[in-house]
Amino acid sequence: MIEWTAIAGIALVELGMVLIPGPNMIYLISRTITQGRRAGYVSLLGVAAGFFVYLVAATAGLSAVFVLVPVLYTALKFAGAAYLLWLAWQALRPGGSSAFTPRELPVDSPRRLFTMGFVTSLLNPKIAVLYISLLPQFIDPAGGPVAIQSLLLGLTQIAIGVTVNGLIVFGAGGVAVFLGRRPIWLKVQRYIMGTVLAGLAIHLALGKARPATALP
Numbered sequence: 001m002i003e004w005t006a007i008a009g010i011a012l013v014e015l016g017m018v019l020i021p022g023p024n025m026i027y028l029i030s031r032t033i034t035q036g037r038r039a040g041y042v043s044l045l046g047v048a049a050g051f052f053v054y055l056v057a058a059t060a061g062l063s064a065v066f067v068l069v070p071v072l073y074t075a076l077k078f079a080g081a082a083y084l085l086w087l088a089w090q091a092l093r094p095g096g097s098s099a100f101t102p103r104e105l106p107v108d109s110p111r112r113l114f115t116m117g118f119v120t121s122l123l124n125p126k127i128a129v130l131y132i133s134l135l136p137q138f139i140d141p142a143g144g145p146v147a148i149q150s151l152l153l154g155l156t157q158i159a160i161g162v163t164v165n166g167l168i169v170f171g172a173g174g175v176a177v178f179l180g181r182r183p184i185w186l187k188v189q190r191y192i193m194g195t196v197l198a199g200l201a202i203h204l205a206l207g208k209a210r211p212a213t214a215l216p
Contacts, residue, residue, distance in 0.1 A: 040169035050121025
């Protein structure tokens with residue numbers, strides 16, 4: 001059975017990642033400010049659908065990857081740590097831009113809103129790296145079927161991602177105005193999230209790799 005520490009770990013990783021501006025956040029905020037909350041939530045449904053595509057792929061393929069290519073586990077581990085460090089730098093570097101400075105977008109139909117959210121999610125490198133490189137670090141091959149563990153961890157990521165993005169859509173307009181008048185708060189948010197991600201990266205890189213060959 002999957003341990004609660006693994007659930008907490010992937011939840012913390014996803015929380016740190018979802019709060020760092022990326023393609024999904026920028027698109028949802030821009031769409032909400034341009035076209036309203038309803039458009040933002042329709043777009044979020046598309047983003048969530050993209051999450052489920054990655055979840056299905058991860059659940060179906062992680063067992064085979066661990067068994068057939070054990071060395072890939074170590075490679076993914078360090079790739080994931082490097083990516084977390086890159087995200088931390090993006091949050092901490094001087095001159096970082098805010099996702100709450102929206103792009104101008106045309107008014108689109110619900111179908112197009114959903115499709116664009118879906119495509120944005122699929123092409124989001126943060127989500128791809130999370131499922132390919134970071135999620136496997138929280139799976140214990142001796143703790144039961146890898147596919148079940150992957151499914152539970154993926155559902156945790158989706159729950160955190162959809163909840164946080166939903167709150168961002170709800171408050172996008174007000175937050176944009178608030179941060180526009182108080183830039184110091186934006187810097188505080190960036191520094192906190194950057195520090196958390198850097199700490200997770202170091203923990204991931206220095207942690208002991210699990211033996212992939214222990215799979216049943």
